[in-house]
Amino acid sequence: MSDQPPETEAASALWLEAFLADPDRRGWIITHNGAPAGFLMLSGLTNCNRRAEWGWYIGDPDARGRGVGRAAQALGLDKAFDDLGLEKVWAEVLADNEAALKAQGTAGFRREGYLRGHALKDGAFRDVVLLAILADEWRTRRAAVRKSLAGSHLIAA
Numbered sequence: 001m002s003d004q005p006p007e008t009e010a011a012s013a014l015w016l017e018a019f020l021a022d023p024d025r026r027g028w029i030i031t032h033n034g035a036p037a038g039f040l041m042l043s044g045l046t047n048c049n050r051r052a053e054w055g056w057y058i059g060d061p062d063a064r065g066r067g068v069g070r071a072a073q074a075l076g077l078d079k080a081f082d083d084l085g086l087e088k089v090w091a092e093v094l095a096d097n098e099a100a101l102k103a104q105g106t107a108g109f110r111r112e113g114y115l116r117g118h119a120l121k122d123g124a125f126r127d128v129v130l131l132a133i134l135a136d137e138w139r140t141r142r143a144a145v146r147k148s149l150a151g152s153h154l155i156a157a
């Protein structure tokens, strides 16, 4: 994510406490082989437009690039559109984040904008791509995405 992470365990604990008390945000731990591997978050849930911002990461670098993110993404989009009744999910992605752009493109996220020098990350102002997917677009694509994930044994058939 483009935000700077909390720098201490105490700051992380405060972040978690605020997160859990916040009706605007929901999150899910992503597991890999039964162990926590990442986090997926939707924020903006209380706005009247039924859209939310998507954020996600696989924290353990060894668990990346194995399809865990794509599998979590399919489950997360079901939560967003079916359980939470959203109409749109959008994301800001650093323009050089190939893994996120590829994974989100595969699920059906479309590019809606390009923001130059938009995020300060590691001391540099970085470009950001705006991505979004609508509920109907996910419903159209869902079966094919799930079939592909099940074929690779990344989700249950």
Ligand SMILES: CC(C)(COP(=O)(O)OP(=O)(O)OC[C@H]1O[C@@H](n2cnc3c(N)ncnc32)[C@H](O)[C@@H]1OP(=O)(O)O)[C@@H](O)C(=O)NCCC(=O)NCCS
Residues within 6 Å of the ligand: 001, 002, 055, 056, 057, 058, 059, 063, 064, 065, 066, 067, 068, 069, 070, 071, 091, 092, 093, 094, 097, 098, 099, 100, 102, 103, 106
């Ligand atoms: C982005 C992220 C969540 C994707 O999860 P993942 O489990 O690594 O991704 P997957 O294994 O499901 O792969 C998704 C696609 O990206 C590709 N990919 C994976 N790692 C890649 C890399 N380092 N460079 C380019 N492409 C990559 C995969 O080949 C796959 O493409 P395919 O569907 O054509 O095979 C994960 O890489 C991550 O946490 N990255 C660091 C934090 C981050 O960038 N979060 C997103 C902020 S918007």
